[in-house]
Structure formats: structure tokens, C-alpha cells
Amino acid sequence: MSFASRTATRDRLHIFTTNYDRIIEIGAELAGLRLIDRFIGTISPIFRSSRLEVDYHYNPPGIRGEPRYLEGVARFTKLHGSLDWIESDKTIRRIGVPFGASSLEPFINEFDGESSYETLMIYPNSVKDRETAEYPYVELFRDLAAATCRPNSTLVTYGYSFGDEHINRVIEDMLTVPSTHVVIIAFGDPLNRIETFIRETGRGAQITLLLGDHLGDLKSLVDNYLPKPAIDKTTIRMAEMLKQRGVIRAESSEQGNPGE
Template identity: 25%
Template sequence: MTSKESPESLIKLDPKIFSSAHINFFLGAGVNGSSFPQMSGFKETLSKAVEYLGKPIVSFESDIESLSEGKKKVVLNVFKKELEKFSNDIDFESASIKDIESMFQGVNSLILESENRTLTMKQVNIYTTNYDCIVEKTLNKIGLLCNVLSSSNLESRDKFFELIGYDYGIKKYIPTFLVSKIHGDIDNPVLPSKNKYDEALEAKRFEILFRMKSQLSRFNSVLIVIGYSGNDRHINGIIKDCLSFGLTVYWFRYASTEKIPDEFIQKIFIIDQPDQQKQENTTKLFCDMVNKTWEKPLEE
């Protein structure tokens, strides 16, 4: 499947494609738009790393590999403090987070209106490398059923892997969103370095990643990628493997210059900005696609 589709052409796809699919998201830092800083905004962390390195940072992930374990821990502690501060300052009324709300409301409506979904298709998997709590708090705010898994809570919440909500009042299963935080959370973050590939193989994180591969390998699975840089080789390996099982991937890019891994660039749908001179956050692009697509009655 070789494609570079604009949002306009993708919108014309029959909504039944999504109404009979296992819907999955992979969300990187860009999904938050301006509501939460990306790594370049962690000034104190970067400053401490530069102090220890004795030179300007070219690539944060690569450069900190040369630090001793002791200095890496110091950098991690600075990172944790900045992460906590930024998390406390999140404005949940910002336009970027409103786009996230609209996106999941649209997906929830699609599932509710679809009659041809199996029980497993009632669950929406949201995989993320983000440490913040924006996605789960947004889902809770708009009243959607949401469970959260992370390395810090996996032992007590592993039952959520296959849990789907049931409304006994209307006697129907309801959409259930499962957020899996691959690189940990505020309580137990993985410093964004090349070694996170190895750290992610720790038992708890490996279980989340193993489950991710299992879910994406299912029949009629769709993965929507938003705000991801494509720099995590373990995640890329999982996507590559699952493409061979029939996974359909829609990859949203903020800029057409953003590099997509060569190993699967010809096998996915790439969604670029309709106007590179007037860029919007990619969450809004998908949100618009959802709203326009679902305007067509599913029964048509």
C-alpha cells in the first residue's frame, strides 16, 4: 500500500472501514499541541546535560549516553522535577486539549453507532510514550470509560488489558478506552535516551509492549499515529511486524519534512497538512477527519 493522502481524500473513505475495525492510537508528544512542552522545552534538564557533557547538545538521546550512570541519574532527577512542574501547569481548557476531547468524542460516537462490532472492537487502545496525564484526564473529563496502565501500576491493574464496560441499564457493552503508557509516567518515567529501548524490556514495560504487538496483530486493526517522531526503534519494530499481519496505519505529520522510518514508509497512509504554510496541530487534523467522515450515516 503506497500512499500519501491529503486529509481531504482520506475523509472520503467509507466510515464502515472504521466501524468494523479494532481502533488503536499511538500518540507521541506532538498530540498535545502547545498544551505541554516537548523535550526542547525542558530547559533545566538540557542545561544540566550540557554542564556534564561540556559541550552543546547535538542530539539529546545520543549525547547523554556518554554520561556516567551517576550523572544520568542526576539528569533524570532534574527531568522529573520539570515534568512535575509542567504537569501542574496544564491548562485543560486550551485549544489543543479541546481538540483531543473532540477527537475521542468522535471515536466514541462511531463505536456507539456501529452495530457490526464484536466485543473486542468496543475497546480502543491508546498507546503513548508521553509521561503526562493529559489523555486520561481528558477522557475522564468528557465522561468516557478509561483505564490506565503503566509500569508503576501494572501489577494491580493488569486485569484492565481485556476489560470492557457494560451498561446494565441499557444492557449494552460500551466503548472502553485503555491508555497504555509505554515509557512510564510521572511516578516512574524513563529518561528519553537511546537506552530506553533496553529499559523498556524490563518485565513490566515488556508486558505492555508485548500486549501492544498482540493487539495490533488482530484482524481488522487500524492504528492512528499522531505526534510521533518515529525515533523509537522498538516501537517501529512492532509497527513493522504488525503491518505484515494486515495492520492499517494512518500516520499524521505536522510537517512534510518529518522523516518516517524507511522500513514501512511505503506501507502506510501518510496524512500531511493540507496547507504547509498554515500548519495546524495534527490532533486537529484527525479531529476534522473524524467529524467529516462520520457525517455520513453508517447505515448507508
């Protein structure tokens, strides 16, 4: 929510993941964050190649014809597929699988009675670099390039080891735009892939590296370093009132001059 909440004049947060589990989906659901992806439908959503800018808007009370962006919305792309994507009749569909299900077999069989694990749209193997050039992965990587390779864009990587060359190429192309920036957050770099990537790109001024088990720990990162979500208007209002009354300024001056 710290990244997703922003003013309506800024682009939506776009989340990309190489994992085919659904931990981000369940986390967004628990946080009340709406995700927009390429799937259309409710009962059996189907993957669409159309890049229409579908979004969520609302009409403010008393104001007609001026829809505004709904808060708490993010775009979402799973670059290597998902456990609940299957191929059926030359289309990609998302099937209803409970989070934490012990087996996918009953849900795959109930879809059309003939599907098997081979129809699952995930590619965690050594030839994924070549297979991501095929449908539907080519569409997903176009989204990655379109979201990152443009002026003033910022990419934050968390836990990514820079071991996928097809993703590294997109990031390298992004860094050729001088106003872009990459923030790398990771526990460590045991294989020196991150160091090698930074050195080979030659764009060190556009890269911020946050390395270590303290910054790499998600709870520590959220509790101590990420800002509070902008949606929390009550806290923002309270801070403004305290600042107007001089409370915040007085406390900061006391902390900065402990001897006085």
C-alpha cells in the same frame, strides 16, 4: 470521542502514548471518557500483569442476562511510564498527584516517607530501548503488540516521529499482516524518519500518510476531518429524518449542479 464511540461488535479503542505527562488522562476526564488500564484499586492503584479483559457493561431495562458494552470506554497504555507511577516494595503504584502540580516531591514523600525521584517509573533516556524489555514495560509492549499485530487492525499515529526503534519494530511486524493498515498524521518530517520507515518496510500500500501543518493541527483535524462521535444519537436521528424527507438529497443536488 470520535474514535472511542463505536458499536458493541467492534473492539474497544486502545490508546497508546509514549509521553509520561497526563494530558490524555485529563482530556478523557473532561470528555467523560472512561479509561481502562492495568492498574487495580482506588486509593493507591497497583499495576497488575494479568491480561484479564476487564470492561464496563450495563444491563438494559427490562432485559435480564444480556449485559451490553457501555459507550465511551477506551483502553489506555503509557508505554514509557508516567509522572504518577512509583516503585514501592517491588510493586508499581499510581499516586494521587493533582494535574499541573508544581512539584512531585511532597506527594512522593507522603506515600511511604522514603521514596525519591529515582522511584518514578519514567524512562526518557538513551537506553530506553533496553529498559523497555524489563518490568513493567515488557507488559505494556505486549499490549501494544497484541492490539496491533492481528488481522484487520488499524493503527493511527499522531505526532509520532518514528524515532523509537522498539516501537518501530512492533509496527513493522504489524504490517506483515496483509489486512492491517497504518495512518500517519504529523506536522512534518524534518529528519526524514517517516519517509525512511515507509521505504524500508516496503508496505506503502498499507500506509496512509497525512503530512502538513494543516492536518497536523489537532483542532483543524477534529473540526474538519474526524466524524462526529457515534454517541451523538440526536444528530444521527436528525440526519436520518432529513434524509427521509428528501432535504439532504435536495441540498446535495443543488450544490452539485450550481448552474441549474
